Structure formats: structure tokens, C-alpha cells
Amino acid sequence: MNYRITLIPGDGIGPEVTDAARLVAEATGVSIDWDVVDAGERAIRATGSPLPESVLESIRRNRVALKGPITTPIGSGFRSVNVALRQQLDLYASVRPARAIAGEGTRFPETDLLVVREATEGLYSGVEHWVDRDHSAAETVNIITRKASDRIIKFAFERARRDHRKHVTAVHKANIMKTTGALFQTAFREMAPKYPDLLADERLIDNMCMQLVKKPEEYEVIVTTNLFGDILSDLCAGLAGGLGVAPGALYGETMAVFEPVHGSAPKYAGQDKADPVAEILCLELLLRHLGETEAADRVFRAVWETIHEKKVVTYDLALPGYTQRPVPPSSCSAMAKEIARKVPVVDLDAPLPTYRPPTPTAIDPSLEGA
Ligand code: NAD
Numbered sequence: 001m002n003y004r005i006t007l008i009p010g011d012g013i014g015p016e017v018t019d020a021a022r023l024v025a026e027a028t029g030v031s032i033d034w035d036v037v038d039a040g041e042r043a044i045r046a047t048g049s050p051l052p053e054s055v056l057e058s059i060r061r062n063r064v065a066l067k068g069p070i071t072t073p074i075g076s077g078f079r080s081v082n083v084a085l086r087q088q089l090d091l092y093a094s095v096r097p098a099r100a101i102a103g104e105g106t107r108f109p110e111t112d113l114l115v116v117r118e119a120t121e122g123l124y125s126g127v128e129h130w131v132d133r134d135h136s137a138a139e140t141v142n143i144i145t146r147k148a149s150d151r152i153i154k155f156a157f158e159r160a161r162r163d164h165r166k167h168v169t170a171v172h173k174a175n176i177m178k179t180t181g182a183l184f185q186t187a188f189r190e191m192a193p194k195y196p197d198l199l200a201d202e203r204l205i206d207n208m209c210m211q212l213v214k215k216p217e218e219y220e221v222i223v224t225t226n227l228f229g230d231i232l233s234d235l236c237a238g239l240a241g242g243l244g245v246a247p248g249a250l251y252g253e254t255m256a257v258f259e260p261v262h263g264s265a266p267k268y269a270g271q272d273k274a275d276p277v278a279e280i281l282c283l284e285l286l287l288r289h290l291g292e293t294e295a296a297d298r299v300f301r302a303v304w305e306t307i308h309e310k311k312v313v314t315y316d317l318a319l320p321g322y323t324q325r326p327v328p329p330s331s332c333s334a335m336a337k338e339i340a341r342k343v344p345v346v347d348l349d350a351p352l353p354t355y356r357p358p359t360p361t362a363i364d365p366s367l368e369g370a
Pocket of ligand 1: 071316
């Protein structure tokens with residue numbers, strides 16, 4: 001089967017990491033015809049708009065897109081392209097898997113959870129204004145609707161079932177946000193009984209952050225509103241090995257866009273230095289979405305083996321803490337080539353190489369009995 005898929009290279013490190021993902025896609029043998037369109041800085045230069053209608057049309061036509069990160073100019077008139085894309089295509093569910101993949105650099109090797117974030121409303125609705133002429137007070141409106149809450153909570157329960165996960169946790173701040181928080185909480189409490197096979201519980205956002213950095217392995221699916229989800233998904237990316245290895249997906253009723261959690265990292269743009277893994281794992285999620293399960297399994301395993309061999313890894317995975325012995329960092333393109341080389345030859349039946357904790361330092365004998 002030949003797939004036509006929208007590709008948005010994006011800004012900063014985006015073109016490098018999406019090139020890496022394309023190389024790996026080729027190695028899978030799945031036939032993909034990329035419909036390349038520009039959004040972000042290149043689109044502003046060419047058309048005056050960071051999100052030209054042609055980009056939206058391409059995604060509506062192809063229904064699936066792979067996207068690089070896009071820079072959001074701070075304080076300028078342009079709204080975030082990422083937020084606009086989610087709202088205009090009604091990509092309401094942002095799903096960010098946090099799987100500990102980065103070996104010794106992962107403090108919590110058992111982390112394997114999904115953050116399911118409502119992506120169209122909440123504090124990202126874009127309704128904000130200065131209250132006075134002196135700009136000494138401002139308001140941002142937190143829009144939470146029952147319809148969007150029901151939709152994302154149902155998505156999270158269904159996704160848990162599909163992925164054979166047993167536990168769904170709603171995160172809110174209903175003790176302080178007595179209307180918006182309570183609305184989300186009520187929607188969760190009324191949906192949970194429809195899924196009696198799943199454990200449903202709730203955490204306040206502050207407590208959730210503390211729980212996650214203590215025992216992330218106790219959580220499987222977290223469902224929450226837009227801002228809390230944004231923050232928690234970066235937190236979980238850190239638990240699972242860092243932004244360089246954290247993929248994400250946006251789902252609507254009929255469309256899906258796959259994009260890494262990380263941004264455009266402008267300081268590394270054009271240096272062939274960025275970690276391509278997050279974008280390559282977006283490709284893995286995209287292949288799963290297409291039903292190309294074996295190709296997706298091959299991509300995941302090739303990434304995993306490359307990271308665990310630690311011969312050809314980018315600077316972030318070569319840092320002390322990720323390795324017990326120093327490794328010279330490789331370039332983005334070299335790591336992508338190594339992953340692509342492995343894709344057709346990995347043995348899908350072999351056990352996955354696993355994390356080995358560092359050998360404990362021997363006790364100084366002079367201290368024994370002290
Ligand atoms: P960022 O994720 O771009 O970078 C933060 C730091 O993380 C970098 O300085 C770098 O040290 C590290 N990092 C990120 N990606 C990496 C990779 N692939 N390999 C190695 N290291 C990596 O976050 P930021 O600096 O806050 O944002 C930069 C721009 O990206 C902003 O304009 C922001 O709005 C935008 N952004 C876009 C998206 C998106 O397109 N979905 C997401 C987040 C941020």
C-alpha cells in the first residue's frame with residue numbers, strides 16, 4: 001500500500017530531525033509519499049502567514065501528518081502555530097507516551113505511562129486581555145466545557161483499554177478552581193463507572209507532580225486539561241530520559257498529527273547535533289496508527305538497541321549520567337543512519353536489552369566498622 005502523508009519540517013532543529021525520520025521510514029520498506037508543506041518561520045517568509053491554509057488542506061486531505069517543532073515568537077502578534085493547528089483541525093487529544101528508553105540516564109527505568117491532554121481549550125483558548133491601559137493587570141480565561149471534557153476522558157479510558165492498561169488517573173485542581181476544575185472532575189466521575197474493568201482515581205496537580213517524581217511506575221494513563229497536560233508531559237519526558245527521546249501524537253476524530261514533545265531548540269539549529277530519537281519515535285507512533293505494526297516494532301527496537309549499545313548516540317545521550325563510561329557524541333544524521341541500518345535486520349523475537357543499574361561503589365574498607 002502506498003501512503004500519502006503530510007510532512008511539516010518546522011523550524012530550528014525541525015528540518016534535521018524530520019530528515020532523520022524520513023531516512024528511517026525509508027528503511028522500513030513502507031511506501032510513503034511525503035507531501036511536504038511549510039509552517040512557521042519559512043511560511044511567514046514565503047506567504048506572510050505562519051500557518052497557510054495549504055498546510056491545513058494538506059492535513060485534511062491526507063489525514064495523517066508528521067511534524068517537526070515550530071518556533072512561537074514570544075510576545076509578537078502571531079499566535080502559536082501549534083495551538084492554532086490543534087484548534088483549527090480539532091485535534092483534541094494530545095497523547096504523550098513516557099517510556100523509559102534511555103538506559104542508565106533514566107532515573108526511573110520502570111516508567112511507562114501515557115499523558116492524555118485536552119488540546120483545544122482550557123488556558124490555551126487564546127482569550128486574554130489587559131485589564132487596564134497601563135498594563136498593570138491582565139486576565140487569561142480558562143475555558144472548560146463539558147463536551148470537550150467528556151470527549152478527552154472517554155478517549156483516555158478507550159485508549160487504556162486498547163493498550164491493555166488498567167489504571168486511569170484524572171488530574172485537576174478542583175479544590176481551588178471551583179467551576180472549571182469541578183466540571184472536569186464531575187465529567188471524570190460520571191464517565192468512570194462505564195469502565196468497571198479499569199481502576200479510576202484522581203490527583204490534584206500539585207500532588208501529582210510530587211507522586212510522579214517519587215513513584216511514576218504506579219501510573220499508567222493520566223488524563224488532564226491543557227496547561228496541566230503540557231507541564232506534566234514535559235515532566236514525564238524528563239522521567240523517561242529527556243526531551244530528546246519523547247514523542248507525541250495529536251488525534252482528532254478523523255486526523256492524526258505526530259510531533260515530538262520538544263521545541264525547535266534554536267541554539268542547535270543547523271548544527272546536525274540534535275537528538276533525532278523523539279521524531280523517529282513519532283514515526284513509530286505514525287506507523288502504528290497506519291496499522292504497519294511490524295514496521296513500527298522494527299523502528300522501536302532499532303532505536304532501543306542503538307541507545308543501549310551507546311556507540312552512535314547524540315550529545316544528550318552521551319553525557320555522563322547516561323553512560324557509565326564517556327562516549328564521543330555522534331551527529332544527528334549519524335545516529336539516524338545507525339537506526340536506519342538496524343531497522344531491516346533487528347530480531348523482533350529476541351528479548352529487549354534492558355537497563356542495568358550502575359554497579360554500587362565498593363565501600364571503603366577503612367570505613368568498615370566505623
Ligand atoms: P526546546 O524543547 O526547543 O528546547 C529546550 C532544550 O531542550 C534545548 O535547549 C535543548 O537543550 C534540549 N532539546 C530539545 N530538543 C532536543 C533534541 N531533539 N535533542 C537534544 N536536545 C534537545 O524548548 P524551548 O527552548 O522552550 O522552545 C524553543 C521554541 O520551540 C519556542 O519557540 C517554543 O515555543 C517552541 N516549541 C514548539 C513546540 C512544538 O512545535 N510542538 C513544542 C515546544 C516548544
